Amino acid sequence: DQQVKQNSPSLSVQEGRISILNCDYTNSMFDYFLWYKKYPAEGPTFLISISSIKDKNEDGRFTVFLNKSAKHLSLHIVPSQPGDSAVYFCAASGSSNTGKLIFGQGTTLQVKP
């Protein structure tokens, strides 16, 4: 069963515009959420995270929003840059989960110059 879902396999945006990547989860025991960025032939790189006690966390051009009632989170990148083109993975974990991360399938973001 897919506990973390990224329903959009791909997204294309113009440089300078906003990129919005979405993620849904089903397990209400998750209390920590993370976004990772991955380039081909490399390991995932941590981007930003959010605890379930918050609804927003911001770090530079990256902002993550959490809607617990909808079991939905999103990553906003603004302004988008060509170097942001990569696969983005949403991941979730919980205190009852031994810290292991449950990943979504990923969304491939292409930022066009």
Place this chain on the structure above:
Amino acid sequence: NAGVMQNPRHLVRRRGQEARLRCSPMKGHSHVYWYRQLPEEGLKFMVYLQKENIIDESGMPKERFSAEFPKEGPSILRIQQVVRGDSAAYFCASSPGEAISYEQYFGPGTRLTVT
């Protein structure tokens, strides 16, 4: 650069052979996680280890796969009698083990190809 190190980066094995994948965590990190990524899929948790202990192996296949994290040296993921379906990218991640956050830092991965 004291990041997570994995070797080899690429490994080719014939069906029936053994594969050994190594992971050295970041300096100061005592917790190691292994994940597998099949083509066109997300990463799937396999096993979580601390030094000399397996904490959670709920994602490990029941047969042929084993993992260890000895007191000295890297963590090892061992796959015996490999089959074509084992072809995947295997990623190791480490964390400091502090209960403050769940951020894990990933290595570059080992790409296993079974011929």
